[in-house]
Amino acid sequence: MKKATVNFSLLLLFFFILTIASCKKEEDPNSPNGKYEQRVLFEEFRAEWCGICTKAAPKFNEIVEKYGNQVMCVGMHYTDNHEVKFPPTTKYFFDFFDLNGVPSVLVNKKQDETKEWIVQVEKKMGYKSTAGIKLNTKITDNILDIEVISDSEINLDNVLLTVYLVEDNVPESSPGAQSGGGGKFIHRNLLREVLTSKAGDPISIKIDNNHIAKFKVENISKYKKSDLYVMAFLHESSTKYHEYLNGNFVKAGQDSGW
Numbered sequence: 001m002k003k004a005t006v007n008f009s010l011l012l013l014f015f016f017i018l019t020i021a022s023c024k025k026e027e028d029p030n031s032p033n034g035k036y037e038q039r040v041l042f043e044e045f046r047a048e049w050c051g052i053c054t055k056a057a058p059k060f061n062e063i064v065e066k067y068g069n070q071v072m073c074v075g076m077h078y079t080d081n082h083e084v085k086f087p088p089t090t091k092y093f094f095d096f097f098d099l100n101g102v103p104s105v106l107v108n109k110k111q112d113e114t115k116e117w118i119v120q121v122e123k124k125m126g127y128k129s130t131a132g133i134k135l136n137t138k139i140t141d142n143i144l145d146i147e148v149i150s151d152s153e154i155n156l157d158n159v160l161l162t163v164y165l166v167e168d169n170v171p172e173s174s175p176g177a178q179s180g181g182g183g184k185f186i187h188r189n190l191l192r193e194v195l196t197s198k199a200g201d202p203i204s205i206k207i208d209n210n211h212i213a214k215f216k217v218e219n220i221s222k223y224k225k226s227d228l229y230v231m232a233f234l235h236e237s238s239t240k241y242h243e244y245l246n247g248n249f250v251k252a253g254q255d256s257g258w
Contacts, residue, residue, distance in 0.1 A: 036132035036258055038246050040071045040124045041233055042117070043106040045090060045099060048080040048172060051180035056103045059117050061188050064168075071121055072231050072249050073189045074166050078102055081173035084191055087198035096242075109235055109242040129246040130154050131205065132258045133232050139225065139253040144217040146195070148232045150203065151210040151258070159245065160200030160235050163215060165193040166249075168227040192223060200235060220252070228252040 044060050046053040064073045076090045077083045083090055093099065097111050105112045107120045114120060131154075136147040148163060170187040172178040178185035195215045203211045220228060233247025250256040 036129045036246055038124075038127045038129040039069070039248065040067075040121050041106075041108050041244050041247055042071050042073045042121055043093075043109075044073075044075050045078055045094070045102050045104040045106075046075055047078045047102045048082065048178045048181075050102045053103045054178060054180040054185065057185075057188070063118060063121055064188055066118075067121065067125075069249070070125060072233065072247050074164055074191050074231060075187060075189050076191045081177065082170070082187065082190060084194055087194055089191070089194045089198040092198045108244040110244075131156065131159075131234050131245045133234065133246065133248040134258050135230055135232060135248055135250045135256040137230055137250060137252055137254060139220070142219050142221040144220050144228075144230075144252055146215040146217070146230055148213045148215070149210055150205050150213070150234060152205040153207065155207055156205040156234075156245075158202050158236075159205065160237055160242075161196060161203050161211075161213060162200040162233055162235065163195040163213075164191055164231040165195060165217060165223075165252075166190065166229045166231055167192045167223050168229065169224070170227075189229075192228075193217065199237065225252060 042063060044056070046056070060073065060075065063071055076093070078090045078094065093106070097106065099111065105117055107117075108124055112120045131150065131152040134149040134151070136149070138145045146163065148161065150161060167190050168188055170190045172181055172185045172187070176183045195217070201213070203213065205211045229249050229251055231247065231249040234245040236243040236245065248256050248258075
């Protein structure tokens with residue numbers, strides 16, 4: 001009887017240890033296990049020659065300030081001095097999504113024609129994702145090294161990885177260049193460089209083997225380092241659509257969790 005009691009006590013202790021270990025794993029914010037909180041991708045297309053774009057700017061800025069790391073906001077300029085021409089990303093998206101003009105918006109790679117940007121962003125928040133991204137970045141002198149770790153709970157074949165370099169608080173290209181901007185306009189979260197191809201680089205992610213991609217920006221002296229961010233996201237694509245999966249962003253020189 002005594003031996004049975006001892007065995008039963010050991011069994012209870014064993015299950016208690018397993019339970020504690022399991023709880024710790026779920027609570028670990030750096031663990032890629034468990035579903036990922038999905039960040040919303042908000043892409044605005046704008047131009048300095050567009051007077052209406054200055055009226056839309058407060059809504060964009062509100063999203064940047066209000067939702068913090070829940071939303072990845074990026075402003076893409078079209079046919080002006082701030083446009084990223086190599087690769088020609090903005091023109092590619094204009095043609096692919098048949099955008100009618102500026103300002104135009106994509107929320108999770110879907111065109112929003114309601115003009116209710118904040119409402120559409122909030123509708124996309126709070127969902128879980130089976131895929132996630134972790135970013136490790138380092139600045140040495142004026143060289144930025146980036147490591148993008150993509151992980152998934154399911155096998156993903158030929159998914160696309162896109163990486164942006166984004167600078168916040170950028171003055172207009174010259175005094176008065178922004179139509180309707182009053183001569184001292186500041187652009188928020190301006191797309192500076194696309195480090196992958198314009199449509200994204202194809203990668204494969206296996207359940208037991210995450211994908212690691214490395215990028216190097218040779219000279220960031222032309223940017224304000226304290227306002228420089230790296231954004232990366234996963235999406236699927238066909239000839240007719242882009243399906244956003246999940247993404248992450250971090251200030252250049254810092255690391256992120258999942």
